[in-house]
Amino acid sequence: MGNNMNIDLNEIDDNCLTIAVTSGKGGVGKSNIVTNLAIQFGLLGKKVMVLDADLGMANLDVLFGVRPKYTLYHCLEGRKDLLEVITSVNQNVKLIAGGSGISDLAELDEKSRTSFLQSLQKIRQYTDILIIDTGAGISSNVISFLSYADEVLLVSTPEPTSMADAYGIIKTLGKTGKDLPKIGILVNRSNTPMEAYEVSTKLTTLAEKFLNLKIAYKGYILEDEFIQKSVRSQRPLLSIYPESKAAICIRKLADSWVNVNKTHQPKSKMGFFQSILSLFSRKK
Ligand SMILES: Nc1ncnc2c1ncn2[C@@H]1O[C@H](COP(=O)(O)OP(=O)(O)OP(=O)(O)O)[C@@H](O)[C@H]1O
Numbered sequence: 001m002g003n004n005m006n007i008d009l010n011e012i013d014d015n016c017l018t019i020a021v022t023s024g025k026g027g028v029g030k031s032n033i034v035t036n037l038a039i040q041f042g043l044l045g046k047k048v049m050v051l052d053a054d055l056g057m058a059n060l061d062v063l064f065g066v067r068p069k070y071t072l073y074h075c076l077e078g079r080k081d082l083l084e085v086i087t088s089v090n091q092n093v094k095l096i097a098g099g100s101g102i103s104d105l106a107e108l109d110e111k112s113r114t115s116f117l118q119s120l121q122k123i124r125q126y127t128d129i130l131i132i133d134t135g136a137g138i139s140s141n142v143i144s145f146l147s148y149a150d151e152v153l154l155v156s157t158p159e160p161t162s163m164a165d166a167y168g169i170i171k172t173l174g175k176t177g178k179d180l181p182k183i184g185i186l187v188n189r190s191n192t193p194m195e196a197y198e199v200s201t202k203l204t205t206l207a208e209k210f211l212n213l214k215i216a217y218k219g220y221i222l223e224d225e226f227i228q229k230s231v232r233s234q235r236p237l238l239s240i241y242p243e244s245k246a247a248i249c250i251r252k253l254a255d256s257w258v259n260v261n262k263t264h265q266p267k268s269k270m271g272f273f274q275s276i277l278s279l280f281s282r283k284k
Pocket residue numbers: 023025026027028029030031032033054057135136188189190221222223224225227228231246
């Protein structure tokens with residue numbers, strides 16, 4: 001497939017950093033992390049686009065406290081263009097809300113697939129950071145979006161089950177071959193910075209030893225009851241409890257990310273083109 005993809009290679013030239021947030025096990029905090037990272041990147045002056053690609057349980061609209069008129073569902077149904085389903089969260093942060101009813105992007109026909117990718121391409125032109133919430137697990141959708149990204153933020157809690165499933169994601173990603181995104185571990189719900197560091201060290205050591213993959217440690221978010229409070233009030237933690245423990249951790253993560261990426265070089269044009277072609281080509 002791919003040769004009828006109507007994308008001019010010369011147009012594929014942008015500085016948009018794409019971060020996919022994922023986890024092996026569900027419920028580890030991805031959507032809250034995506035929401036608050038986006039808010040902080042926005043506060044740092046970045047133009048941020050958030051894509052809710054959790055096709056099963058899209059809920060970022062609820063966490064941001066916005067009511068989208070249209071969602072990804074309308075776009076993938078062919079009723080709206082991707083550009084028409086963008087909801088504004090604030091001046092710098094925009095959301096492409098997910099919708100229920102979509103099962104697998106890989107099942108889209110060629111025409112919808114091409115127009116989705118072309119619109120995403122247009123969006124990238126005026127976006128500094130694209131954050132994708134992939135949902136949990138290893139479906140073809142998730143793996144496609146992970147390969148599309150420049151960086152994968154893999155979230156694990158200190159629970160052994162969550163760590164085992166995180167390792168499963170690393171293993172699967174490793175098998176997808178060349179032009180892998182950078183993979184970084186974020187430990188959520190840790191009780192101390194030390195605990196998080198130990199969790200990350202276990203995962204990075206295993207990945208290096210058995211898969212020959214270098215994984216970075218991106219940081220930690222402490223266990224914090226204010227996350228649940230913010231979810232209940234449908235306002236991002238950073239907006240209502242900016243001085244809470246978890247908010248401070250997320251700010252630190254976003255700030256250092258922006259500093260490190262001052263000289264962000266996106267994937268090469270050709271690599272990027274390959275990755276969008278493969279975005280939908282993998283079936284389960
Ligand atoms: N650092 C934390 N401290 C305390 N509770 C947390 C923390 N992070 C997440 N939680 C709790 O976990 C719940 C699930 O978080 P979230 O919805 O972000 O997870 P998820 O990984 O996106 O889940 P899913 O896989 O279902 O999409 C939150 O509603 C909150 O109650």
